[in-house]
Amino acid sequence: MGYSKEIHQAVKVKLDKLREDAIQSCEQRKQQFFKMYPKAREIEYLLSKTSLNTAKAVLSGKDSKLLLEKLKKENLRLQENLHKILVQAGVGDDYLEVKYHCDKCCDTGNIDGKVCSCAIQMMKQEAYKKISLASKLTLTSFESFNLEFYPKEALPGMTASPYKRMRNIYNFCVDYANNFTPFSKGLLLTGGTGLGKTHLSLAIAREVINKGYGVVYTSVPTLISQAEKEHFSYNPEQKDSTITHITNCDLLILDDLGTEFFSKFSLTAIYNIINSRTLSQLPTIINTNLSVLEIEENYSQRMVSRIIANCVKLDFIGRDIRQLKNQ
Secondary structure (H helix, E strand, C coil): CCCCHHHHHHHHHHHHHHHHHHHHHHHHHHHHHHHHCHHHHHHHHHHHHHHHHHHHHHHHCCCCHHHHHHHHHHHHHHHHHHHHHHHHHCCCCCCCCCCCCCCCCCCCCEECCEECHHHHHHHHHHHHHHHHHHHCCCCCCCCCCCHHHCCCCCCCCCCCCHHHHHHHHHHHHHHHHHCCCCCCCEEEEECCCCCCHHHHHHHHHHHHHHCCCCEEEEEHHHHHHHHHHHHCCCCCCCCCHHHHHHHHCCEEEEEEECCCCCCHHHHHHHHHHHHHHHHCCCCEEEEECCCHHHHHHHCCHHHHHHHHHHEEEEECCCCCHHHHHHC
């Protein structure tokens, strides 16, 4: 699927603006230059005429070899005269040309039917921005994840220390991101508050976006609130659009499962999202403070069954990192 239509449209608007600004800037530059060097305006007009006459000669179907040769010589003569004026003015030969943001695609976003690298980079930036706004966090990275916050001594009743457990989880998440495809398994990240679930899921999002896949991040309370408004909306265009969008994206990250207000609508909506993505074999990352037993108690055995069958479960342990940082 790649990036959403919304992101494609946002990039198109940006490229159109860049192209429009470049053309307008060139026109203003020309007008100022022509005031100082009127001969340059005349030469540019004559150059446009030779180009038009050349096209007419080619399309005429007659023996146009001599005419084309004459037009070519005239064009070169005019270009040489213009070059002399530009040298006199102390500017480059491209001074009167449009200076696009991207020389490869001239700010169209396409080269021979393929997406230009500039448009791909813009789509990545739009995706980053969208996720950062949704998460109210700067998009995190694996490099900024600090394992030193996790104790190296084993907790009572456990053989592995939080440090060792989280190092294994960290390495798993790095490998998951590096090898991600829309057919990867999902992830169920469980554990208390402030143990790094959101950080690692957003770090995965960064890498997956860099691969060109479409990622949607949302907290479950925000999702349910938006979905409820749309579901009961009188506008047919808005009805259930959020549910449709997140059901079809390459990777969905559901944060804070279990913190939403429980209602018949919310329970049905969350189950339908997870079930639809399961049937489509699309991966979902679920972050929750709930245990599997608590998920079953709050939602349903059917939902737990789908999550367990289609997600790798990663149990986060340790102390609340946010509190440690404040200390």
